[in-house]
Amino acid sequence: MRRHLDPATDPVLVIATHNSGKLREIEALVAPHGYETVSAGALGLPEPVEDGTTFIENARIKALAAARGSGKPALADDSGLAVDALHGAPGIFSARWAGPEKDFATAIKRVHDELDWRNAGQGASARFICALTLAWPDGHCEDFEGVALGTLTFPARGQRGFGYDPVFIPEGETRTYAEIEPAEKHEISHRAEAFRQLEAICLG
Numbered sequence: 348m349r350r351h352l353d354p355a356t357d358p359v360l361v362i363a364t365h366n367s368g369k370l371r372e373i374e375a376l377v378a379p380h381g382y383e384t385v386s387a388g389a390l391g392l393p394e395p396v397e398d399g400t401t402f403i404e405n406a407r408i409k410a411l412a413a414a415r416g417s418g419k420p421a422l423a424d425d426s427g428l429a430v431d432a433l434h435g436a437p438g439i440f441s442a443r444w445a446g447p448e449k450d451f452a453t454a455i456k457r458v459h460d461e462l463d464w465r466n467a468g469q470g471a472s473a474r475f476i477c478a479l480t481l482a483w484p485d486g487h488c489e490d491f492e493g494v495a496l497g498t499l500t501f502p503a504r505g506q507r508g509f510g511y512d513p514v515f516i517p518e519g520e521t522r523t524y525a526e527i528e529p530a531e532k533h534e535i536s537h538r539a540e541a542f543r544q545l546e547a548i549c550l551g
Contacts, residue, residue: 349489349548349549350483350487350489350549351548351549351550352420352481352549352550354380354381354382357382357419357420358381358382358383359382359383359384359385359419360377360382360383360384360385360419360420360421360422361384361385361386361387361390361413361414361417361419361420361421361422362374362377362384362385362386362387362421362422362423363386363387363392363409363410363412363413363414363421363422363423363424363482364386364387364388364409364423364424365386365387365388365394366442366449366509367509368508368509368510369424369426369509370386370388371529372529372532372533372536372538373422373424373538373542375529375533376533376538376539376542377422380546380550387409387412387413387416387417387421390413390416390417392412392413392416392417393412393416394409395408395409395412396408397409397425397439399425399439400439401439401478402425402426402427402439402476402477402478402492403425403478403480403490403492405425405439405478406423406424406425406478406479406480406490407423407480407482407488407490408423409421409423409424409425409480410422410423410480410481410482410488411480411482411486411488413482414482414483414484415484415486417484418484419484420481420482420483420484421481421482422479422480422481422482422545423479423480423482424477424478424479424538424541425439425477425478425480426441426475426476426477426478426537426538427439427440427441427442427475427476428441428458428473428474428475428476428510428511428515429473429474429475429476430458430461430462430471430472430473430499431471431472431473431474432462432465432471432472433458433461433462433465436461437454437457437458438476441454441510441511442510444457444458445510451509451510451511452503454510454511455501455503455511455513455514458499458511458514459501459514462499468499468501469499469500469501470498470499470500471498471499472496472497472498472499473496473497473498473499473515474494474495474496474497474537475494475495475497475511475515475517475524475536475537476492476493476494476537477492477493477494477536477537477538477540477541478490478491478492478541479491479492479493479538479541479542479544479545481545481549489545489548489549491541491542491544491545491548492541492544493536493537493538493539493540493541493542493543493544494537494540495517495518495535495536495537495540496517496518497515497516497517497518497520498515498516499514499515499516500514500515500516500523501514503523503525504522504523504525504526505522505523505524505525505526505527506525507524507525507526507527507528507529507532508523508524508525508527508529508532512524512525513525517535517536520535524536
């Protein structure tokens with residue numbers, strides 16, 4: 348059975364991330380619903396081992412760890428870039444391609460180099476995928492997934508966004524995610540699409 352979250356009974360929602368970029372975007376999406384948000388990082392909760400094989404499995408791992416660790420409902424995101432010419436890579440390993448220092452310039456260079464080796468770089472088709480899981484301390488989960496189709500461009504362009512945003516041009520656009528104003532990105536992104544689904548079921 349689907350479960351609804353109510354700010355009257357659960358006023359605090361834990362955002363299960365230690366990533367400041369994701370935290371900003373998720374807080375902006377949640378803000379109109381009247382919840383007080385706090386990140387897993389601010390609560391001092393450890394980052395769980397993400398050993399799932401899909402975005403939703405990893406989102407569930409993070410959401411459940413935060414919900415059980417805090418005793419409050421928790422919302423987790425697992426997202427990444429899937430490049431068709433790389434057979435879906437980096438996919439669930441998108442953050443790991445950035446290394447322990449989370450250096451996405453290195454990750455973007457790796458994507459470029461892998462594509463260049465295959466003569467498939469500029470304009471390569473790609474997808475951003477976002478899985479959102481809302482979890483409760485008793486283990487109940489609600490899962491949602493959003494996808495944004497687009498192409499890649501090199502070199503990186505734009506100062507907004509984070510991660511692979513500077514090389515991803517969403518369908519119907521000439522600008523990269525990192526060149527689009529945050530409020531505009533909230534309307535078209537993979538994360539926004541997943542959140543719309545969550546909103547309709549759990550927050551509406």
